Amino acid sequence: MNCIFYTACIASITLTAAQAGASTTIIDFNDGSAPGFSGNYKVTSGTDSTAAAPVIDGVRDETRYLAVPGTGTSGSAFLDVGALGGGSVLTRLNADWGSIDSYNTLTFYAGSTVVQTITGSMFPPANGDQSSASTNRNITLDFNRNLGITRVGFSSGQLALELDNLSVGTVPEPATWAMLLLGFTMVGAAARRRSKAVTA
Template sequence: MAEAAPPFDLRTALSRELCSSSGQYAAPLGDTTQYLTVLGGQIASLAISPAVKALSFYWGSIDNYNTVSFFSGSALVASFTGSQVPAAPADGSQGAPTNNRRVSFGFDGAAIDRVSFASSSNSFELDTVAGAVPEPASWVMLVAGFGLVGAAARRRDPTAVAA
């Protein structure tokens, strides 16, 4: 069974914000907590331990100049820009739900131990990074195992109790 990873701590990241700065950065839609801002020309890296096979985060004002890259050791596993997020116009709209949402990435079994967030212009805003939950096959095996234990317990002969 895949181990569920806790949300990762962004408190040590480059810039944490509670407010917006016109022309610089803005809180992801509906976010009232501190969030990570990666200003133009910067990269924020997040080490992940234990490694995960899927990752999600709340991406605010998705822009085509934002890039997220996933690594296993020093090997690049995958890289995506805001324009590759399905149904997102990637125009930086700060008030549109399609441009401010949780995005999830899977890696065909590769274990990810580092992710980088880069922006070539202002800004890449994100919050609430979370690792994978157990895969559906793991849940099926767990439920089937409980079912077999229950069936075995039900088939047992009742024990006679002497009085």
């Protein structure tokens, strides 16, 4: 009887810890900053000759947003997932992606290894239309945490890739979870031994 109770208790603790370890960071760029980003980008507003504000559900974004590149006609920026203060492994990326072009690319890395690449051409017609619903979308990408994605690259071969309202879901690295689970198992084993000693 006691063994069943402690097993259930350990499972409950593990589930609670897993939920507590998950983190979501919202980046809206409204304060002019781009936390976790490096590379060739700019935080801007409005539409000009180098970038166009996303139009989501027929509404043009009047706030600040991220445009890659920040200068020139091509470039890349990178988001370091661990720099956001939550977990260090990406599990979800949600964003408003404006005027999607075939030459826009999102690249997901585990360390320096490319895990997945998403191109604008996967969202037809990918012609960069600045007001069409088909080229201005809210996207959600989910990833298995075991992929170990730690960095996201945003690049454009010509004029810009525009993003706003990023929601970045993260968890601790799988190795960290293994250590936590080992710790919970040891706590459960110690509790079981104490229970048997008291019963005797």
